[in-house]
Amino acid sequence: MAADTSVEMFSKVLENQVLQTTKVVEEQLDAEIQKLDQMDEDELERLKERRLEALKKSQQQKQEWLSKGHGEYREIPSERDFFQEVKGSKNVVCHFYRDTNFRCLILDKHLAALSKKHIETKFLKLNAEKSPFLCERLGIKVIPTLALVKDGKTQDFIVGFTDLGNTDDFITETLEWRLGCSDIINYSGNLMDPPFQSQKKFGTIVTKLDKKTIRGKRYDSDSDDD
Numbered sequence: 001m002a003a004d005t006s007v008e009m010f011s012k013v014l015e016n017q018v019l020q021t022t023k024v025v026e027e028q029l030d031a032e033i034q035k036l037d038q039m040d041e042d043e044l045e046r047l048k049e050r051r052l053e054a055l056k057k058s059q060q061q062k063q064e065w066l067s068k069g070h071g072e073y074r075e076i077p078s079e080r081d082f083f084q085e086v087k088g089s090k091n092v093v094c095h096f097y098r099d100t101n102f103r104c105l106i107l108d109k110h111l112a113a114l115s116k117k118h119i120e121t122k123f124l125k126l127n128a129e130k131s132p133f134l135c136e137r138l139g140i141k142v143i144p145t146l147a148l149v150k151d152g153k154t155q156d157f158i159v160g161f162t163d164l165g166n167t168d169d170f171i172t173e174t175l176e177w178r179l180g181c182s183d184i185i186n187y188s189g190n191l192m193d194p195p196f197q198s199q200k201k202f203g204t205i206v207t208k209l210d211k212k213t214i215r216g217k218r219y220d221s222d223s224d225d226d
Contacts, residue, residue, distance in 0.1 A: 065089075065119050073108070073115040073123040079131045082124070091121040091184050092149040096128045096140050103161065103168065104144045110172045117176075118185040148184045156182040165196040 065071065068088050076082060086092045095111055097104035108125070115123035128135050128143055138147060138154055146158040163178050164170040173195040180187025189195070 062119060065122075068122065070122050071116060071119040073112040073125065075125045075127075077130075079126075079134045082126055082131070082134060085122065085124060086149045086152050089122040090151055093121060093123050093179065093184060094147045094149065095123075095125040096131070096135065096143060096145045096147065097125055098128050098143045101143050106168055107144050107146070107175075110170075110175045113172050114176055114179070114185070118179075121179075121185045148179070148182045150184060156184070171195065 069085070070089065076085060082094065086094075093111070095104070095107055097107070111123050111125070115121075126134070128140065128145075134140075138157075140147070140157075142159050144160065147154050148156040148158070158164070158175075158178055161167065161170065164174050173189075176185065176187065177189060177191070177194050179185045180189065181191055
């Protein structure tokens with residue numbers, strides 16, 4: 001009986017919350033409609049022109065990104081290409097990989113999906129064995145490593161899968177969240193709520209990641225000798 005009462009109370013609380021949310025949305029819509037009703041033809045025309053101009057600039061920006069190789073996940077052949085690529089884009093994610101590492105293949109799948117979703121960022125991959133100078137300069141010792149480059153400077157690294165739930169089965173949204181923490185993509189989710197999947201299933205204790213660089217941190221749980 002007590003359980004039924006609790007369920008009924010919870011249902012009423014939930015219903016009230018929904019009604020309150022609906023009321024707020026309706027009030028906001030009414031305010032917008034009233035604002036539009038009060039505009040004269042000249043004001044409406046100026047509003048239309050501003051929106052068209054914003055849309056035009058957005059399309060121009062998109063075309064510029066695509067012309068620079070955004071919107072796809074691609075391999076670059078050499079260290080020299082890396083420096084050239086990062087000069088041309090504000091946000092770059094570069095995957096340092098090795099053919100014999102299975103985890104690199106896992107990252108490939110997720111990065112390919114994210115490159116199409118976040119065209120504001122350039123997504124690249126570079127064979128670590130063909131770029132020893134760059135790996136030494138950036139301090140890359142564990143494969144896979146993602147170098148996150150903003151305005152031509154490497155600001156952060158994702159080393160192995162430590163920040164992705166310590167599992168090979170992480171979802172694309174987890175990597176998207178981690179990239180968002182470094183402000184290398186335009187992330188629309190809640191940074192304080194990482195989308196780790198099935199944490200209990202994998203027996204992993206995951207804490208929320210502070211929005212800071214991870215360079216210089218030790219990652220003993222990952223290895224480049226897969």
